[in-house]
């Protein structure tokens with residue numbers, strides 16, 4: 001009787017709370033969806049980098065590609081109805097990034113220019129500075145962690161922490177956020193620059209990573225990749241480029257982590273559209289993990305062929321007994337490994353990196369190796 005009364009009192013209390021509109025914690029977390037749209041265009045500029053971001057009438061241009069692509073970049077922006085560039089960001093002053101920015105400074109109204117604080121010994125650097133000055137502007141050198149609102153989202157400066165003699169290591173990297181979606185652009189940032197980003201304590205996690213330095217092996221360290229854990233990687237490089245970009249090391253890491261890949265050398269210009277909660281793409285990822293330097297990521301050495309034993313005489317029985325023992329041991333101890341839906345590696349866990357655990361399946365390690373899979377360097 002006492003219990004029943006207690007129960008009724010409990011129900012009444014719940015009813016009153018519900019009527020008062022008190023929502024139980026955890027029953028519906030508020031999501032900060034921006035509701036705005038943001039479009040990220042990875043322009044096919046050949047061997048170089050140029051990314052246009054548009055949101056709520058604002059435009060951000062991150063690098064402008066090489067000289068050879070300068071007129072393409074200007075006409076592409078015009079086709080997207082760009083007349084004013086709110087933020088023009090030069091990752092660093094190498095020709096394949098800064099050249100096209102000069103063309104854009106000449107063709108459009110520009111409000112803010114962001115770049116690294118070093119002097120590059122080239123006439124292009126001088127032309128870029130002249131073009132910035134012609135707008136009555138100066139290049140801004142924001143500190144790591146600086147935040148800017150842009151369109152329906154914002155972007156944060158991730159690097160450079162300090163200026164180095166290496167042009168690439170001075171790259172201005174940014175993280176762009178729109179609601180729940182995020183993109184990281186790192187220019188040609190190298191391992192050192194990436195380590196600074198990881199150590200900065202800034203949140204590097206993202207949905208989409210513009211792979212550093214066109215997929216060179218001097219960028220995309222394990223530490224950085226594990227801090228970013230992107231679902232998609234976009235590589236901007238020229239078909240058959242003389243540097244062999246993207247390099248096998250980088251492609252192997254992306255493959256190991258089950259990161260889906262877009263490549264400008266195979267797919268041309270690629271466009272990602274974010275509505276604040278989901279990203280839609282202009283094309284499916286090519287997921288081609290082949291490197292540009294002739295090596296193939298995940299290529300196996302080929303199976304080691306068995307040599308036929310000389311099973312003559314009395315040794316035959318002993319030999320066969322021995323092989324039976326080995327087979328029995330294999331049966332009982334055969335390690336099971338995880339295979340992801342994409343990629344060329346086998347894993348010790350079903351959710352290594354970015355692999356989809358729902359699509360992963362298990363099989364014996366010997367079978368995986370016979371099929372050409374190799375051990376993932378991250379989880380083995």
Ligand SMILES: [Zn+2]
Pocket residue numbers: 092094167168188
């Ligand atoms: Zn560079």
Ligand SMILES: [Zn+2]
Pocket residue numbers: 048049094096097188213214
């Ligand atoms: Zn470059």
